[in-house]
Amino acid sequence: MPSVAGHAGELINGRYRLTAELGRGGMGRVWQAHDEMLDRDVAVKEIAAAVDLDDATRRSLTGRAMREARAAARLNHPGIVTVYDVALHDDRPLIVMELVRGRSLAEIVAEQGPLPVRRAAVIGLALLEALREAHAAGIVHRDLKPANVLVTGRRVVITDFGLSTLAGDVRITRSGSVLGTPAYMAPEQAEGLGTGPATDLWGLGATLYTAVEGRPPYQGGEFVAILSALLTRPPDPPRRAGALQPLLAALLQRDPAKRPAPEHVAGMLERAAQAPEPPGAEPPPGYRGDAATTSMARHGTLPPPSPVPAGPYPPGPQQWGAAPARPRWGLVAVAALIILAGVAGVATLFAVVDTGDPKADPAPSAAGSPSAAAVSPPIGPAGPPTGTPDLPSGYSTYADSSLGYSVAIPESWTNTWNASTQTRKLSDTHGHAIYVSKSAKEPLDACNGLVTTFQTRTQSWSNFQQLRLERIDYGSSAAELEYIVFDKVSNASFHGLDRTFTLPGGGYNVNLSSLPADWEQSRTVYATFFATFRTT
Template identity: 60%
Template sequence: MDGVRQEDTQREADGRLLAGRYRLTGLLGRGGMGAVWAARDEQLGREVAAKELFLPEQLDDAERAHWIARLDREARAAARLKHPGIVTVHDHVTGADGRPWIIMELVRGRSLQDLLAERGPLPPARAARIGLQVLDALCAAHQAGITHRDIKPANVLLEGERVVLTDFGIAAVEGDVTLTGTGAILGTPAYMAPEQALGRPATPVSDLWSLGATLYTAVEGRPPYDGASAGAIFVAVATRDPAPPAKAGPLEPVLMALLRRDPAHRPAAHDVRAHLAAVAEDRTPPGPATLRLPADPPPSDKPGRPPRSGRLRLLLRLLVGAGAAVALLVAVAAAIQIREALQESQERERYAANMDLLAGLGTIPGKSVHFQEGEESAVEVSATLCEKEYATEQDRCDVGVLVDTVVEWLRTRPAVRSVNFTRPKEDCGDDYEDGGCRLTVLTQSPLKLSEVEIANFSEDGDKDLIKLRFIVG
């Protein structure tokens, strides 16, 4: 949790009172985005959980409001849901420092992640019983117009036989304005659907993919995708099918169906439920053929319009019954639609090919690697090489060592022929507005690396934020 305010979680609960009502009694857990505390509602005399939000340092007013809105949205999303498989939200209050807190039901249990860490992989029947309850909770959320977007073992709580879904912090609420910037990706890489990894909108079928990844982890003891960095996992999720699970037994067909990369090819929720129920009850599940495509039109079809196959039949009827002029117009419209679909398919293929080239570069230097789709289906990569606050010049990032590491990494890539500085190496520690330093990297086809630069992206005079940026494609 480097770079966030951690003082609240680095000490024992001090009995702080929130909103004159909720007394903190102990820390339950923490992560990169926030912490959850046990608390007592002194008005009603009951135990509750209180979730606080961590704010990165050096935020301006607009950025602070953005982060606070994220927790506000979680409160609104969860408050709309009334289901035994979803944590109940009781209240939404503001702390003395202006940060919001969510007051919610205290679940006396541990997460699926904790259970797997302690006991290892679960039997398929146990995983199926857990999956059924998570699926029911997801269906309730989807019916309310909410996509969770972060289903993972850490967000599945186990209280006896009850399974509870929590943490709607990045949920997409129908009708809300998105809180992420262009190309921003929120979620946990190993459990994000391919469309999320590519920076595209998440839908209910994205949650089903994440459910499949969670159950895969439950029976295998590891997620379907792994890698040395978040970037490597994103590349794998977006470009490769997962290896079939070895321990899933009768769960294998439904897991592989849920983990299909094309959202339109994933099964409908009721078919998934039928398979999970059969495995949970030790019955023979329906055959793989029952994991058919959803009956509803794919997301690309607008509500109220027939599916593409229906539109094709409609066009044929028009061609037969209409005059030559109308037939010509219909034919032109169909040709335009086909051309647009072909262009979109070609763009997806180019982007996937560039992702494959990125994966071929191996582990990118840096502790935090992000990428997004750029112009002409290129992949824009940004890697944080060093982030450090300093009081003296001796405390600063050693830019020279970082640059040498990057250059050595580039020169040892199989497809790289040469690496040369086009702006002086001494400029690498300069602010990005001054250009930093830039490299010219000559490569063998089909790999193409451009706009390679190393610069200091910090806007704080007492902090270094050295990043490597380049484009593949």
């Protein structure tokens, strides 16, 4: 059967213009495309069953994949990649999704080594929140793994919701070929039993295990060897998990009924996010950010594990060394025929723009610490912005039809649209970002609300310092908060300014941020933003 598309420039379904191939594998291709109807970039993914399935099986699986993708399209959560459209092209499901630019968790671990426990816990909280949203809608992912987790800017995003039917439910191709790996598969999947929300909790545990250990719970050179280990023995006890160790043991219980409830998982993750790092938490030798390691991550594999220091971490609810219940040996042979297929290297779906170097929470430096920060005067002009603004050299006018404004930004900057939060992001590749959204809040109340968020959401933020909070003269009513905060998801400190204001065209919220050392240099860009902001 031919591929969904053959070349850049081709128009799919009369609407999606293919611009660049981002990846391909046993399940088809992934393209970056431009939605000519809504003038936005999207990801177009074809989902194709194995070529040697009979027609009846292919039609059944295609129909189910379409139904699940349509169900996933109803999900509206910042932690889940948005599905925009579902269609058939050459009898294959065609899924049009939000194009998210970033790196997968698999890439980050491959390049940087095991993550600090606290950072892994924060990522786990974000994943759990997204899973709970999906489960409440009756949707189970069934293929949660580091390659399907994207960390970009301030978001942790799960990809491929609703796309696991062809990837996870086909048992065997007619030729007997096997695709994929059971490294993150729950035992009930391997045994051909029913799946449910508890299956995703196993996937969460296996993903977090990989994040802190640098390798999956089960590994080996051959599919059958890994699958046999999954069905016959518990995972090796983690050595770097620290405060996450009891949670990993609980999530990786073989019996789905014994895995903890989501609210208990949330509590354990919150405690782990506040706990001190275990000894020997530095990335082990052997992990490097070179092209070879990056390539391995993009193809769904990790570099061989390096020796890690043993830690005196007590066993959790599951005794890691205990033997599992006697396996049904017939299922080991049958389960060896399961395929867990997907486009190789889900991370290649995304344009890689985040190039930061995530490390453990650093001790504040003199340049980046809140105590060393100077309070800025209000940025930009006073009073209502009126008239036709002058365009500085090196800037271009960006018109946002979704939010009804135009503004001057540097020509090198890009824009992305988050449909779930109705937020526009304008940014460069050096840590500068401007987030714009509509706001109906009273400006000072909005600023105080953000202060409360920083002070109470300690699983995501720390070291918050309020530098300035006041009403300002901008538009008909405005207030702004200047601050410095440590973002645990992106593992970096930011100097930020949050301004809520009212103009004739309505109320807006604008959040500006940069690395603390770049704040003064960034003021010119931000002042130009406010000086040229006009409602349309």
